[in-house]
Amino acid sequence: MSTSSTSRNPLPFLETDREPSPWLAYHVPQPQARVRLFCLPHAGGSASLFRHWQAELKPDIEVCPLQLPGREARLQEVPLRDMAVVVKHLVELVSQYTDKPYALFGHSMGALLSFELARAMRSQGLAAPMHLFVASYRAPQVLDDTGVKTKELDPEKILQARRVLDLPAVLTDQLVRVVGPTLLADTALCESYRYVAQPPLSCPVSAFRGSTDYVDAESTEAWREMTHGPFTSRTFLGDHFFLRELPRGLLQTLRRSLSKTTASPPLAVTLHP
Numbered sequence: 001m002s003t004s005s006t007s008r009n010p011l012p013f014l015e016t017d018r019e020p021s022p023w024l025a026y027h028v029p030q031p032q033a034r035v036r037l038f039c040l041p042h043a044g045g046s047a048s049l050f051r052h053w054q055a056e057l058k059p060d061i062e063v064c065p066l067q068l069p070g071r072e073a074r075l076q077e078v079p080l081r082d083m084a085v086v087v088k089h090l091v092e093l094v095s096q097y098t099d100k101p102y103a104l105f106g107h108s109m110g111a112l113l114s115f116e117l118a119r120a121m122r123s124q125g126l127a128a129p130m131h132l133f134v135a136s137y138r139a140p141q142v143l144d145d146t147g148v149k150t151k152e153l154d155p156e157k158i159l160q161a162r163r164v165l166d167l168p169a170v171l172t173d174q175l176v177r178v179v180g181p182t183l184l185a186d187t188a189l190c191e192s193y194r195y196v197a198q199p200p201l202s203c204p205v206s207a208f209r210g211s212t213d214y215v216d217a218e219s220t221e222a223w224r225e226m227t228h229g230p231f232t233s234r235t236f237l238g239d240h241f242f243l244r245e246l247p248r249g250l251l252q253t254l255r256r257s258l259s260k261t262t263a264s265p266p267l268a269v270t271l272h273p
Helices: 004-008 053-057 083-097 109-123 159-165 173-191 217-226 248-258
Strands: 035-040 061-065 102-107 131-135 205-210 231-236
Touching: 035 053, 035 083, 035 109, 035 248, 053 061, 053 248, 061 248, 083 109, 102 109, 102 248, 109 131, 109 173, 131 248, 205 217, 205 248, 217 231, 231 248
Parallel strands: 035 061, 035 102, 102 131, 131 205, 205 231
Antiparallel strands: none
C-alpha cells in the first residue's frame, strides 16, 4: 500500500475522511490555505451569497459558506427555529475543520449565529476563531423586543416586514410563498434569542454596516464590548444588503485582517498510536 498521500499530508484523514455535509455548500477545498473563513447569511438568505468570494480571496483563504435547512439544495428540509439547535449543528461541522486557523463571518442574522458559534466553541473547549466578522446586526447586548413579531406574519405580509426579515424588495409574491416558511423560521429564531452575559471573546472582532443601513452606527460600535481583543468598525457604501453585489471593499478588508495570521495551525484532534 502506497504511503505517498501520507507524506504529502501528515494528517490525511482531516482532508479525506470527512463526510460531505449539507451544512457546507459552494465549498472548494484550498489545500494551501492558511485560514478558513466560515460564512453565514442573513435571514432568508443562503450560502450562494458567498459563492463568488473564493475567487476574490484567493487560495490562501478557504471560503466555507454555511447552508441552513430550508433553502436552496436543502429547500425540502424543515427550517430550524431554535438558536441552540442551529449552533449545535454548526459546532459539529466547524469542529471538523479546526486543523487550520479559522474565522467567522456573519451578515445580519448570520452575525448573531456567528457570535453564538464562537462562544459555543469556546465553552466546549474547542479551537476558537482567530477573528469574528459581523455585518449589519445590532450588538447582542443592545437587542430589544421592537419590530414585527412572527405571530403577526404570514407569507402574504412578509414583503411589508422585509426590514425585520432582511428580505429585499425585489422578491415577488410567488417567491415569498416558496421561501415564506424559511423566513418565518429565521424570524422566530432571531426573536426568541435572549442574550446571556458571558466573558467577552478574546479574538479580534470587526463590525460592518452599510451607509444607509437601518442598523445604526451606535449599535454597530456596541460590538466592541463583545471582545477583550482588538475591535474595528467600518461603514461601506450601500444599504442593509451592501454585500449582495460582490463587495470587493469588504473582501479586501477581510483579506487584510486575515493576512495577519502567522500562528501555526491549531489541531483540534487527538492522535493515537
